[in-house]
Structure formats: structure tokens, C-alpha cells
Amino acid sequence: MTDCLFCKIVSGDVPAEIVRESAGTVAFRDINPQAPTHVLVIPREHHPTAAELAAADAGLLAEVVREAHQVAVDEGVADGGYRLVLNTGAQAGQTVFHVHAHVLGGRGLNWPPG
Numbered sequence: 001m002t003d004c005l006f007c008k009i010v011s012g013d014v015p016a017e018i019v020r021e022s023a024g025t026v027a028f029r030d031i032n033p034q035a036p037t038h039v040l041v042i043p044r045e046h047h048p049t050a051a052e053l054a055a056a057d058a059g060l061l062a063e064v065v066r067e068a069h070q071v072a073v074d075e076g077v078a079d080g081g082y083r084l085v086l087n088t089g090a091q092a093g094q095t096v097f098h099v100h101a102h103v104l105g106g107r108g109l110n111w112p113p114g
């Protein structure tokens with residue numbers, strides 16, 4: 001999609017600090033980190049939400065989750081624990097409608113989240 005921010009990160013038209021790439025995904029640091037580790041993992045293909053990605057290509061959603069875990073391992077937060085967040089819809093705080101998994105870790109994380 002031409003006017004999608006995360007499609008532009010995939011294409012290289014918008015710069016990002018990329019930490020990991022796979023055939024189907026790109027992982028990059030969030031521009032406004034909420035924890036010492038805050039990385040976004042996205043499919044290269046444009047799908048607006050997690051549910052739409054699951055319906056279109058369940059294997060690609062699984063790749064997003066596998067890559068998110070590998071980011072947590074690489075960042076040293078997998079053993080202590082990390083949070084995987086898929087905000088879905090405006091009321092849940094989704095601002096970019098290209099599905100992205102937030103990988104948050106490196107500090108204690110409250111539950112329930114705000």
C-alpha cells in the first residue's frame with residue numbers, strides 16, 4: 001500500500017533501525033520505546049490486523065510470532081519474560097493499520113495493562 005507507513009519501512013522509503021529480517025517479516029525498534037526492549041515485528045505483506053492476517057495466511061502469522069520470540073532471545077529478555085502485544089482497533093490503541101507485534105521486555109510489566 002502506497003500510503004502505509006510500515007509498507008514504506010519494508011520498502012526502505014522510511015528509515016528504521018532494523019534488528020532482524022526473515023523471508024516474510026521485518027523487525028525494527030519502536031520510535032517511541034515503552035520498555036528497554038521495544039521492537040515491532042511486521043509481515044512484509046500488508047494486512048491491517050492480526051485477525052485479517054490469520055485469515056489470509058496463518059503461516060505468516062506464525063512466522064511473526066516465531067520472529068518475535070527470536071527478537072526476545074537476541075535482546076536477552078526471553079528467559080525473564082516479555083510481552084507480545086497485538087493492538088487491534090482504534091479503542092485498543094492501534095494507530096498503524098499494518099499489523100505489528102510489539103515485543104516489550106527488560107523491565108517489570110504490569111498486568112492488566114492500561
Ligand code: 5GP
Binds near residue numbers: 005014033
Ligand atoms: P500501535 O499503536 O498501532 O499498536 O503501534 C504503532 C507503533 O508504531 C507505536 O508504538 C509507535 O511508537 C510506532 N511508530 C510510529 N511511527 C513510527 C516510525 O516512523 N518508526 C518507528 N520505528 N516506529 C513508529
Ligand code: ZN
Binds near residue numbers: 005046047097
Ligand atoms: Zn502496510
